Amino acid sequence: MQTPLIRPAVTAADRVLLEIQRAIVEGDIAAGSKISEPELAKRFDLSRAPLREALARLERCHLIERIPNAGARVVKLSTQGLLSLYQLRETLEGLACRLAAEHMADSEIAELRALLDQHLSTQRVREGESYYQEAGDLDFHYRVILGSKNAYLINILCDELYHLVRMYRVQLGMNGPRVSRAFDEHKAILNAIANRDGELADLLMRRHIAASRRNIEKQLEQTGT
Amino acid sequence: MQTPLIRPAVTAADRVLLEIQRAIVEGDIAAGSKISEPELAKRFDLSRAPLREALARLERCHLIERIPNAGARVVKLSTQGLLSLYQLRETLEGLACRLAAEHMADSEIAELRALLDQHLSTQRVREGESYYQEAGDLDFHYRVILGSKNAYLINILCDELYHLVRMYRVQLGMNGPRVSRAFDEHKAILNAIANRDGELADLLMRRHIAASRRNIEKQLEQTGT
């Protein structure tokens, strides 16, 4: 899935932001490692001004942590952090679902249903390939969030937490056997939205994310605490 | 109340951020007006580099909106925006309450109770003065949020939404007759937290914020849609 809601990268800071974002999420720049401005500037062949702009935005989406006069470090993944993140997502995406049930246009709901059908066929063809599943999952969530029509909520979920969620998924190797089950859950959520049952949509989405969290936690235990 | 959770302003960008933040919140820089980097740089007597750093953070807390190559504007207040903001606050601070009921130490709860008692006496002395009430209200909410111990939640509420909430309150002239009632509601929330009843604390906080929202909306209607 192409990163959502992001304006076309018109400026140099935009471009380098996308590159560094990808590098961090995929572990190309190691979690916990120090960020050197001169080094990155050389590596991406631009001056420090746009680079610092990019770093400011990386801090915004919690991918790095900056200390004044001391520099930036890539965020460290932790069980505690994962828990906090999913705790928040449960509540926020639940709210998004409730609002989506109120605000999504019938046409948008129809499109979302079409998307799910498409995921189903894709899933059958590409059985086991995690990338498509992940992209599909995120795409579904993404559309529901947009359907809430709450600008602040959209900003938080799509801009500020989205990449961190991806980072946890990628670096913990989330491919898992949850594919088909997640698909059914999506379907149920969509039905609730289509029935304009915000309360049920909220509940189902919270459960969906809680299940996803437990799944990741299980992987964490296997890898090592 | 001193602005919370903000590191001591060590850098020039920090200082100018605080100044501009205050200016925007209090309407000293008009809502909807254009931000001129050269003008502000001259006004605060520094170069554009730290100023732009400050602008990036102002965008982060939704006080300005930037368009690439076209500049920044102070955010415009709207009924729609207010509704979205309070919708989100309801959910988030409800969650914060629930978590606070789980995670706050007994000592923290005791301190919070002391704070409320102090508010009560202050309120009796300074009957009608809005500043103290607002500060007290925000301080109570602030402590509960910190009590949640969820770093992402704290960041969103205290860093990203806090100043915008203040902006609505200040510019819509929120002093209102809700003082004593809000105080009672705080007391009830605290009791729920002290009883470790997260569910009730959640519910009460949501109602508290909903009441606050309705109060502001009433003011909005009086002023003009």
Next chain:
DNA sequence: AAAGCAAATATTGTCGACAATAAGACTAAA
């Protein structure tokens, strides 16, 4: 007179260099 185009102007984005602060290396004393 109105609309569309073109030059001029102003603003934002980027750059390289300097200043201020923090991290690291080295020396000296216990």
Next chain:
DNA sequence: TTTAGTCTTATTGTCGACAATATTTGCTTT
């Protein structure tokens, strides 16, 4: 040998100037 302090080095914060983009102004054309 360890520890404290100082000096060196490297990194971040800030500056002023230049390049690229958007806005405004004025002119031309219908």
